Amino acid sequence: MRTQNNSTKALRELLLLKSENLDVQLFLRSTTDSTLADMVTESLVKMASLSGKRAVKMNSSVRDMLNTAVADKSADEPTEIEGLRDALGHHASHYAAARAAGNQDLAEKHAQQFTKLGHLASKLDSAGKTIAHFEPDHPADYRASMADIVQFDAPDLQAWQATSPQHFADANKSSGVDITGWRAHDKQTGVRKKDKGDGAPTKKSFAWYANDPHPTHRDTPGHTARGNDRGYPFEQVKVNGKHIPVGIVESSGQYEAHPFDSHPIVSHFDDSPEEHAAVADTYKNKLYAFHGGEKGLQLATKNRELALPESGKQPGMVVHPKVSKGGE
Numbered sequence: 001m002r003t004q005n006n007s008t009k010a011l012r013e014l015l016l017l018k019s020e021n022l023d024v025q026l027f028l029r030s031t032t033d034s035t036l037a038d039m040v041t042e043s044l045v046k047m048a049s050l051s052g053k054r055a056v057k058m059n060s061s062v063r064d065m066l067n068t069a070v071a072d073k074s075a076d077e078p079t080e081i082e083g084l085r086d087a088l089g090h091h092a093s094h095y096a097a098a099r100a101a102g103n104q105d106l107a108e109k110h111a112q113q114f115t116k117l118g119h120l121a122s123k124l125d126s127a128g129k130t131i132a133h134f135e136p137d138h139p140a141d142y143r144a145s146m147a148d149i150v151q152f153d154a155p156d157l158q159a160w161q162a163t164s165p166q167h168f169a170d171a172n173k174s175s176g177v178d179i180t181g182w183r184a185h186d187k188q189t190g191v192r193k194k195d196k197g198d199g200a201p202t203k204k205s206f207a208w209y210a211n212d213p214h215p216t217h218r219d220t221p222g223h224t225a226r227g228n229d230r231g232y233p234f235e236q237v238k239v240n241g242k243h244i245p246v247g248i249v250e251s252s253g254q255y256e257a258h259p260f261d262s263h264p265i266v267s268h269f270d271d272s273p274e275e276h277a278a279v280a281d282t283y284k285n286k287l288y289a290f291h292g293g294e295k296g297l298q299l300a301t302k303n304r305e306l307a308l309p310e311s312g313k314q315p316g317m318v319v320h321p322k323v324s325k326g327g328e
Contacts, residue, residue, distance in 0.1 A: 008037055009033070011036070011037075059268070059271055060273070060277075060280060061265050062123060063127070063131075064287075065124065065265055066127060066128050073145070078304050078307035079149075079307075081239060082303045082306035082307050082311075083259070083299045083303050083306070084117060084120065084239065084260055085306065085312065086244075086258065086260065086302060087259075088114060088239065089243075090245075091117065091258065092110075092234040092237075092244060092246045092319060093247050093248070093249045094106075094251065094256055095107050095111050096319040097251035098251050099210070106254075106255060108204075112185050112206055113185075115185040118182045119182035122152050123269055123270070124149075124152070125152040128149050129146070131143065132146040132147035153238040155232065155237075157232070160208045160211055160213055160232050161184060162213075162216065163211040163213070164205065164208040167208070168184070185204075209320075210232075212230060213229070230320045230321070231319065231320025232319070232320065234246050234316075235317065235318050242312025243312045243313070243315045247317050259296075259298045259299040260299055263295075264286040264287050
């Protein structure tokens with residue numbers, strides 16, 4: 001009982017430290033240990049229940065890709081996740097080449113696709129872990145495989161997006177800023193053009209990738225910027241413990257897609273379950289056609305090379321080697 005009381009006391013002190021609301025502080029000081037423990041436990045149970053419901057309603061294209069990856073890994077075959085890792089490196093490399101050539105429009109197109117693929121990788125990572133922890137009816141070995149089939153490790157975009165709040169403005173938020181992370185490829189708000197006055201929204205901007213991280217995120221141990229003081233560190237991004245292949249490429253002046261960009265999941269992973277259910281059969285047909293087509297066969301061959309142990313061991317080229325001036 002003494003250990004439980006000490007634990008509750010420590011929790012109470014932590015909650016008091018974290019809370020800035022006076023009513024919450026008054027409640028924490030006046031409630032009993034038993035009541036506080038019951039309320040915290042009830043809240044955690046509700047959170048777990050909500051997470052479980054999210055897993056049940058998962059978009060089936062995401063679940064299908066995870067299941068395929070688990071099956072391929074069990075058969076000691078390269079997974080499509082290798083192709084996703086390569087595509088991330090492809091767009092980071094071409095972003096760097098376009099910037100070096102002074103072609104900012106082209107650089108931003110590659111940055112947008114990098115962001116979209118990062119969103120896919122992040123969603124696959126979260127979905128696998130959600131299945132592992134909140135779908136207990138599956139066999140234990142299946143859930144264990146799901147837990148680590150996709151591990152996406154990347155500095156959070158928020159530290160860089162915070163330097164351009166005008167592209168993430170949301171009047172309904174008390175902060176006035178809605179930083180959307182990896183969803184930025186699709187969810188930036190339309191900011192009015194100052195030079196036209198016609199109410200037309202600007203295009204989505206990805207120039208913030210080259211900015212210094214926002215001061216509130218910089219040099220904070222364990223924080224999103226990881227001590228960086230320059231543009232976004234693409235070379236730190238890893239998929240399943242392997243660096244994305246960022247390297248020197250020659251810019252043709254034209255947008256160059258990666259074979260993985262044609263994978264049907266790239267267009268469907270962010271559909272709601274209801275939206276995807278309506279096109280599920282069409283999606284399966286697209287998937288079959290992709291795997292039997294030129295791009296799918298190219299990717300299958302490339303995945304075998306990418307699965308070699310030496311692939312991704314070392315970080316790639318540093319895209320933003322110098323401290324930038326920040327801003328746009």
